[in-house]
Amino acid sequence: MMMRAQDDDITHDRSSGGLVLPGDRVGCVGPLRTGNGVMADEGDLIATQMGILIRSDRSVHVIPMKGRYLPGKGDFLIGIVKDHTPSRWFFDISTPQGARLHTSDTPWTVDFGRTGEYMNVGDVAYLMVKEVDDIGRVDLTMKGPGLRKLSSGQVMAIMPSLVPRVIGRNGSLIAAVKRGTGCRIFMGKNGWIWVDGEAAGIETVRRVLDAVVERPHVGGVSERVLEILGEDGGA
Amino acid sequence: MATRGAEQGRTDGRSDDEIRPVRLHAGVLNNAHGSAYIEWGKNKIMVGVYGPRRPSRQEPLRSDRALVRCTYNMAPFSVSDRKRPGRDRRSLEISKVLSEALTNAVLVERFPRTVIDVNVEVLEADAGTRCAALTAASVALADAGLQMRGLVSACAVGVVDGRIVLDPSRDEDNFGDGDMPVGILPSSGEIVLLQMDGALGPDQFGEALDLGVEACRRIHVLQRDALFVRYGQERASRIEKPHFSGYGDMDTIIMDDEADPPVWGEEAIR
Numbered sequence: 001m002m003m004r005a006q007d008d009d010i011t012h013d014r015s016s017g018g019l020v021l022p023g024d025r026v027g028c029v030g031p032l033r034t035g036n037g038v039m040a041d042e043g044d045l046i047a048t049q050m051g052i053l054i055r056s057d058r059s060v061h062v063i064p065m066k067g068r069y070l071p072g073k074g075d076f077l078i079g080i081v082k083d084h085t086p087s088r089w090f091f092d093i094s095t096p097q098g099a100r101l102h103t104s105d106t107p108w109t110v111d112f113g114r115t116g117e118y119m120n121v122g123d124v125a126y127l128m129v130k131e132v133d134d135i136g137r138v139d140l141t142m143k144g145p146g147l148r149k150l151s152s153g154q155v156m157a158i159m160p161s162l163v164p165r166v167i168g169r170n171g172s173l174i175a176a177v178k179r180g181t182g183c184r185i186f187m188g189k190n191g192w193i194w195v196d197g198e199a200a201g202i203e204t205v206r207r208v209l210d211a212v213v214e215r216p217h218v219g220g221v222s223e224r225v226l227e228i229l230g231e232d233g234g235a
Numbered sequence: 236m237a238t239r240g241a242e243q244g245r246t247d248g249r250s251d252d253e254i255r256p257v258r259l260h261a262g263v264l265n266n267a268h269g270s271a272y273i274e275w276g277k278n279k280i281m282v283g284v285y286g287p288r289r290p291s292r293q294e295p296l297r298s299d300r301a302l303v304r305c306t307y308n309m310a311p312f313s314v315s316d317r318k319r320p321g322r323d324r325r326s327l328e329i330s331k332v333l334s335e336a337l338t339n340a341v342l343v344e345r346f347p348r349t350v351i352d353v354n355v356e357v358l359e360a361d362a363g364t365r366c367a368a369l370t371a372a373s374v375a376l377a378d379a380g381l382q383m384r385g386l387v388s389a390c391a392v393g394v395v396d397g398r399i400v401l402d403p404s405r406d407e408d409n410f411g412d413g414d415m416p417v418g419i420l421p422s423s424g425e426i427v428l429l430q431m432d433g434a435l436g437p438d439q440f441g442e443a444l445d446l447g448v449e450a451c452r453r454i455h456v457l458q459r460d461a462l463f464v465r466y467g468q469e470r471a472s473r474i475e476k477p478h479f480s481g482y483g484d485m486d487t488i489i490m491d492d493e494a495d496p497p498v499w500g501e502e503a504i505r
Contacts (some may be wrong), residue, residue, distance in 0.1 A: 023422030066379060077246065097289060161380075
């Protein structure tokens, strides 16, 4: 039989760890908190994005397979200066719209018109999203622990959805990469990763990222990464 | 299941409620953010999606949501008489209805002040291109990772010699009494595309709509399969899908529990 009621197939509850598509029913409105990629629709929770469904006792969300980074308040990210005015810098943060940083949100005392002396086009910084307004404008801040302008080094890019995979549980994977390569690494939630260190170490980081990107949704990511670190042992 | 009108036969031997063979592939282009390719009978259509992104020059924008801009284009070689390249009345109309249908599917309010470009290239046309294009376009949007309320599935219904037939072929389209493209969001059952060319009575309309909606649900299974095959293929052994295999078991893929749940915090990030 080709035809079946809708309920039989497309709307049954999906289990955790499986691939869900937009429109899939992933639970009922109720005790579960909804996270990224899930919305309530007339009593049902439906997935709004293609990705891996993660369901716990308390919450349900989708780790997207693809898609652009959507900034959220409090996100730590890497930005590249695209332009500056007398009192602001405009950053590319891999979103459709870009973001801005006012001089008052930096640790420096910047005189009006002197923004270019502190950061110029092409400079990289580790920033936090201070505010996202209703029409999607993003305000950044550089005031906070660890936030700074990043000199030297290079920026690598991966899909934003893969950042948690690179970080690993409680940061275990990225800590192993830092230990193994001796590189300084800043992970941005927008999928941009700033790396600085010895050339061989940077090359190893690149191989690690390639290994994660190549087959991100298959088990054994950390084993593959540790293997690469082992091959380049003590690099 | 008894096939409707099998005794009368159709020009290509299908029963009245039979869809032409459909083959759908997701993620076929490397440079577009999302893409899909569909072969629906003799139709061959490629869809590429870009966005959400900032428009390249000063163009109308909505400050509260994204604009979905669909561009439907027929290649000069897509029909037996060479088609004059460029936009015409028909392609503008189809671009408009596809844009509106897809706007209802995408969560446009999540991407204010941006545009989402959907480029539909009809490589070969053989009746029913707008439904095939809409079906492929929604798969391409999902492939681009856009947030959507659901996939859009579409199928046309025609009236030939007073009989309601599903997915009219070119002859049935050209010489039939009317046709009606139907597009729905199968997850909610909402209708996002409904046009009618020709005269259908109230009874015929109801019957045609029911048939179209039910066909859309069948198409929806194909759309799901296309995305599962593209993204679940590490574990799914069903790379080549037979036409209309029905509702098979949806293979799921196993996720490494390394990053479950994702951790965000200063310690994790630095």
